[in-house]
Amino acid sequence: MSGKGPVPSRQDAPHPHSTITDPTGQYLIVPDLGADLIRIFSINATTGKLTTCAPAKAGAGDGPRHGVWWSPNDATVAGLMLYTVNELGNSVTGWQVSYPHSGCLSLTKTQTLSTYESGAPPSSTLPVKAAEVHVRGNFLYAANRNDQTFGSEQDSLVTYNISSTGVLDFVEATNAHAWYPRTFSVNQAGDMIAVGGQTSSNVAIIARNTVTGRLGSLLASIDVATPGTDGGEDGLSAVVWNMSSTMNLRLPVPAS
Numbered sequence: 001m002s003g004k005g006p007v008p009s010r011q012d013a014p015h016p017h018s019t020i021t022d023p024t025g026q027y028l029i030v031p032d033l034g035a036d037l038i039r040i041f042s043i044n045a046t047t048g049k050l051t052t053c054a055p056a057k058a059g060a061g062d063g064p065r066h067g068v069w070w071s072p073n074d075a076t077v078a079g080l081m082l083y084t085v086n087e088l089g090n091s092v093t094g095w096q097v098s099y100p101h102s103g104c105l106s107l108t109k110t111q112t113l114s115t116y117e118s119g120a121p122p123s124s125t126l127p128v129k130a131a132e133v134h135v136r137g138n139f140l141y142a143a144n145r146n147d148q149t150f151g152s153e154q155d156s157l158v159t160y161n162i163s164s165t166g167v168l169d170f171v172e173a174t175n176a177h178a179w180y181p182r183t184f185s186v187n188q189a190g191d192m193i194a195v196g197g198q199t200s201s202n203v204a205i206i207a208r209n210t211v212t213g214r215l216g217s218l219l220a221s222i223d224v225a226t227p228g229t230d231g232g233e234d235g236l237s238a239v240v241w242n243m244s245s246t247m248n249l250r251l252p253v254p255a256s
Contacts (some may be wrong), residue, residue, distance in 0.1 A: 001035050006061035007088050011076060012036065017065045017087075017180045022097075027053075027105045031064035031084055038084065038095065042104055053104030055101065056095060059112060063088030072164055081166040082107060085133035085142050090115050091158070092133060092142055094168055099182045113140050113168055115158050122147050136186045138162045139171075139213030141193070143181040146231075153179035153200060157193070159213055174215040177190060177204035180228070180235070187241045196239035198226040202237050 005011025018079030021043070022029060028050060030039040036058045041162025042117050057066045064089040072079045082095040091114050095107040114120070121128040121144070133145040140160040149156040155178060159171040176184075186208065190201040193215060195204040202223050207216035228235020 003123045005034060005036055007063065009089060010063060011036070011061075012222050015063075018067070020067055020069075021036050022081065022105060023069055023071070024099075029067055029082065031058075033063040033065055033087060036060060036062055036064070038067070038107055040105055040107070054106070055062065056107035056109065058084070058086065058093060058109075059089060059091075059235050061088055062086035062091065062093065062112070065130065066133050068133050068140070068225055069133045070138075070140070070162055070166065072166070081110075081162075083133060083140055083168070085115070086112070087129050087131070088145070090121050090128060090130045092130075092134075092140065092168065094166060097167065110166065111168060113160070113170060114116065116147070117158075117173055122149055132184060133181050134184065134186055135162070136190050136208075137210075137213065140168060141184070141186070143176060143195070144173075145180045145182065145198070148168070148179075149173060150175040155179055155181050155197075157181065157184065157195070157206075157215060159215065161213065172214065174206075175218075177206060177218045177221060178202055182236070183240075185240045194239050194241060196236045198237065199230065199232070199234045201225055201227040201235040203236070229235055 009062045016030045017033045028041040038056040040053040049180045064084040067114045070081045076220045080097040094110040099104045115130045125139045125251045128147045144156045155176045157171045157176045160168040179200035182198035183196040190210045205220040
């Protein structure tokens with residue numbers, strides 16, 4: 001980076017927050033919160049070494065944090081989209097994925113939507129920060145930390161519909177039944193979401209409608225270890241379901 005970003009306290013240096021491989025296993029994607037970039041690397045299948053590709057540029061001050069793939073057809077990368085959640089911008093961004101016959105994978109930004117229905121986060125004594133993003137079927141979910149939309153120490157999950165062309169539409173915000181939901185995970189059947197409240201240090205199990213994608217009632221909640229401190233990085237770090245489903249797509253066959 002040649003200088004600090006729009007949010008100097010978090011963007012004084014590159015901050016690669018996560019790494020994910022693309023569905024073909026040929027590329028490594030790295031959302032860089034500090035540099036407002038989606039860094040792209042091609043993977044040498046023999047040596048495992050990486051080659052740097054041109055990055056995709058996020059919006060200034062977005063702070064991309066995590067990413068997830070979606071495709072209208074599970075058998076091919078045609079129409080493949082990458083969705084990133086932006087911690088500093090409190091938003092999600094859609095990226096159209098292109099696989100050229102030669103050269104690197106590229107990403108084209110298609111839209112950015114707030115993680116709040118009104119477009120602006122609620123007032124809070126501490127900064128609100130979008131956290132994680134997941135896709136199940138044609139629905140995308142993101143977590144908001146410390147928005148306390150549903151009362152004291154009750155943050156939110158947001159749901160978006162994904163159209164057949166990958167366009168996102170905001171559906172609803174629902175209670176995460178946790179404070180500072182750093183992480184969440186959809187089970188393999190798709191009928192429940194487990195939410196890990198970092199500061200509340202609880203795991204909440206929430207019902208999910210597999211047809212409408214909407215989240216329902218709280219099914220169970222259990223406290224885990226010691227609650228974290230207000231605004232701190234302690235408490236519960238992550239929660240995952242066993243045997244979650246994965247994508248396994250193939251490249252389209254080039255025309256002869």
